[in-house]
Amino acid sequence: MNAPAYTASMLAARFGLELRGEDHAITGVGTLADAGPAQLAFLANPRYRTQLVDTRAGVVVLREADVQGRQGSALIARDPYAAYAKIAALFEPKPTFAAGVHSTACVDPTARVDPAASIGPHVSIGAGSVVAAGARIGPGCVIGDACVIGEDCELVARVTLVTRVRLGKRVLLHPGVVLGADGFGIAMDAGHWIKVPQLGGVAIGDDCEIGANTTIDRGALDDTILENDVRLDNQIQIGHNVHIGAHTAMAGCAAVAGSARIGRHCLIGGGAGVLGHLEVCDRVIITAMSLVTHSIREPGEYSSGTPLMDNRSWRKSAARFKQLDRIARRLPGAEKDSE
Amino acid sequence: MNAPAYTASMLAARFGLELRGEDHAITGVGTLADAGPAQLAFLANPRYRTQLVDTRAGVVVLREADVQGRQGSALIARDPYAAYAKIAALFEPKPTFAAGVHSTACVDPTARVDPAASIGPHVSIGAGSVVAAGARIGPGCVIGDACVIGEDCELVARVTLVTRVRLGKRVLLHPGVVLGADGFGIAMDAGHWIKVPQLGGVAIGDDCEIGANTTIDRGALDDTILENDVRLDNQIQIGHNVHIGAHTAMAGCAAVAGSARIGRHCLIGGGAGVLGHLEVCDRVIITAMSLVTHSIREPGEYSSGTPLMDNRSWRKSAARFKQLDRIARRLPGAEKDSE
Amino acid sequence: MNAPAYTASMLAARFGLELRGEDHAITGVGTLADAGPAQLAFLANPRYRTQLVDTRAGVVVLREADVQGRQGSALIARDPYAAYAKIAALFEPKPTFAAGVHSTACVDPTARVDPAASIGPHVSIGAGSVVAAGARIGPGCVIGDACVIGEDCELVARVTLVTRVRLGKRVLLHPGVVLGADGFGIAMDAGHWIKVPQLGGVAIGDDCEIGANTTIDRGALDDTILENDVRLDNQIQIGHNVHIGAHTAMAGCAAVAGSARIGRHCLIGGGAGVLGHLEVCDRVIITAMSLVTHSIREPGEYSSGTPLMDNRSWRKSAARFKQLDRIARRLPGAEKDSE
Structure with a gap:
């Protein structure tokens, strides 16, 4: 593959940047530490300024x-990071996929696959499902019944859409993603659990990206919904009937329990949790491994947890945490603080 | 598909409920917010009373x-939620699966598949494994050697049973589940790790349900065991030789380390952790994202963590947490509290 | 299968142990609680001394x-545990795999598969990938383009290597593992997210083991790297450009955010998190569910979180945690502690 040929001045013109210094031919991108004279690097995080x-x-x-x-x-x-992202996309190797259905794929006769879609090896597609033009279903994906895959979606490999999952356009699903499994609905009845039928679906907006091994359950009655341009990292768990607003991003291992409603332009940190039936308004930031236990009505940054300490010191603080109420009550005027 | 035809009085008679007001034909179920005049809704969570x-x-x-x-x-x-669950089941679309082995499935000649079982596309079944009548193995599942799948089990899709996994009857496994992978047994030997063979299996009782991408390792010597009617949500991790009592339910992303023993009728919250080699007695509730660091011998509700705060206030509390022991020691009579 | 025939004196000679008491024929291993007279057990954890x-x-x-x-x-x-591990390996049933490519596998014509490798059912292998002698690719695995699988690697089943993933020798990958998916790189641009191309790969050293449903993203520019003999449990998430030193082990559900660098011989507890762009030096222990929020430059054990309490007591302590700064300021001389 010949490297694409660009110059710094071409990139400046194309992306509205200003070139300082000599023009250079650019054949690729790299980090500040490793890029060579024919490569472009970027500085966004001040940590790397040195x-x-x-x-x-x-x-x-x-x-x-x-x-x-x-x-x-x-x-x-x-915004050097956004500018770099656009430039780097020029140098990204993009495998091309032949349109058509691989000979090992099993497509239900009632499914409709656009001739301009690409269905890979060992894929199965269930009754009544629809795959639009430009969509690519990679190896080993399982599409159940009554699913809709919009134009130019990419299911990289081994993705499962269980049933009643509707994807907008340009949705990108990484390997191991499971959309539309039964929501976790159980009711105790005479000492044993009975299952609450999960009759809803999952609706994913345009331009969403969902990371490897992330799971999004289908709704109990209504749908579980991701609005447009939601970006989920790996191993995230989204319960039934959750609603996530447009442009919200969540880092790896975050989890949202059933029927929670998260606003637009939120940033949910890695490993953070949101309890069920809560509302989080627009433009909220949750720091890593925090637990949202009540609704949030003001934009801003929220946290829970304690700082990292050496284990010996931590044990002392942790022991005192158990005594906190007694400690506080010893102070003059402490009673008025108690809830 | 014609909607099933029921009336409110038929449902009352069938499920032991009392009808107040006029009888109605019921063709489906819905939420209080969205159900129409021919649909049935329910009120269980007081949050929705309005x-x-x-x-x-x-x-x-x-x-x-x-x-x-x-x-x-x-x-x-x-119990309106349990009553609703039973009624809704009447309206759940249940795909039917043809008995038999799909032409693309690979079944070891020493495996025994009941003629009344359904084996889907791209399934493989290993040596000596047994699939009972009424079981459904969905697309892309991998069953290794020496596994037993009981009557009426459903493996929705892309489930893996590695080896020596025994499922009771009516077990429901969602996509991405991995049962019977090697437990995490390693021993340090002269500066590098050596692997401790994992010679046990996994035994899952009747009526268990296991959520998408949940993993349950097989035992090192004895089996990892789930008793009957255990209900696990998505992305749960169960280490080797864990024992979980009947009717216990765990929410998404919870994790139980090796050789822990959890009682019956426990409720483990989302993201909660249980350290290894502990015992948790019957009827214990662990709140979300708590860490169980010692055995629990009394039924009841247990928690760890700190409340969610705005980040600025949280930083102040977190800084003080590090000083807690010093703070406590300044108080008159504090010494007697220290452990 | 005939049980292998060993005696205690043979095992002593083979593994450099000292036999006390009579010699015995040993036909297998078991726990102290369950082993019979022809079996060998071990005592390593003092908890089981009784x-x-x-x-x-x-x-x-x-x-x-x-x-x-x-x-x-x-x-x-x-070290009885390490000695036991070596002895138990003698009794482990090891399925043998026929060399060659299963008839249902799809191998790109530009891929090179050693004749002494075993490629299972429903596997697909992409362009330019290489599988070395002795490697075993189990059922349902998906190998993308430009991957290298070293000698004697085992991909148990349903493993995905997306692209540019290089495995050393004897790497063991459990079901559901996803290596080389796009790192989570997004940049906000005019109110919507744009994707930052992920141009790097993943390099896994010799003798690494990676647990079920664990995900390791490929690098943005450089590679994500695991040095030799890294041992990862199930459902671990490793972000792009992370570097993990040799002989480090991580328990289930731990997560490391992008560009963090973890040293050698570290032990990361279950559910623990490491924020991005940090450095953790060699021989650091992080206890379960702790969050590493700053670089660690001294070997030792580190923790965060609060101890488990009954919920009623915990609520009191948690309420006081919110007041901690106010409480501390009431104490004489408190101001000098504030940060």
């Missing part, structure tokens, strides 16, 4: 405020 | 205590 | 310090 001096990168995308630390050519961007 | 006034549902299943808030027909139940 | 009196095991592997509690034959080991 690498600016020694980088061999031909061009560096950075903020105006960082340009004085740069000897060679630079492309000035208000 | 929706009782405006609902258009033809019939509502509710507690005697809530009936005065209801204008139209009602079915009185001691 | 079982030494009643065990029916023919031989027990134990430390010199425990031998006085043993009536029958014993094998003395400095």
